[in-house]
Amino acid sequence: MVAQLKAAAARASGPAAPEADAAASQAGTTSMGRMDFANILKSSLDSVSDQQQQAGQLSKAYSMGDNSVNLSDVMIAGQKANIALQTTIQVRNKLVTAYTEIMNMQV
Structure with a gap:
């Protein structure tokens, strides 16, 4: 859960590393790159x-x-x-x- 929150924060603050992108995709990123709070x-x-x-x-x-x-x-x-x-x-x-x-x- 903490890792998902960190990935969301990193994604919101700017360009992220590929590892963070992979974690964000597991955490509930939509196809347009926005974080879906309900999925997270x-x-x-x-x-x-x-x-x-x-x-x-x-x-x-x-x-x-x-x-x-x-x-x-x-x-x-x-x-x-x-x-x-x-x-x-x-x-x-x-x-x-x-x-x-x-x-x-x-x-």
Whole structure:
């Protein structure tokens, strides 16, 4: 999610490197080069959801006694999912704050 936001910022500020263009195309760039906010948001939320599901699957496999799953893998996946979720919550809070400020502006 952070990488997608950085790619969007780099794209908005001017010419970008080919690596940033590849990341931006995955993040939801339209054919005219504009960033589609809805696609970026959806892909970010899908990524967080995938991390949560992967952590849940690893945890379930470990608790059922699957010998191919290490406790360290379960803990790392859980922490990655937690960090992604906390980042998403913070971004949501910032968006709500920005929306509230815009709505309270005098015209």
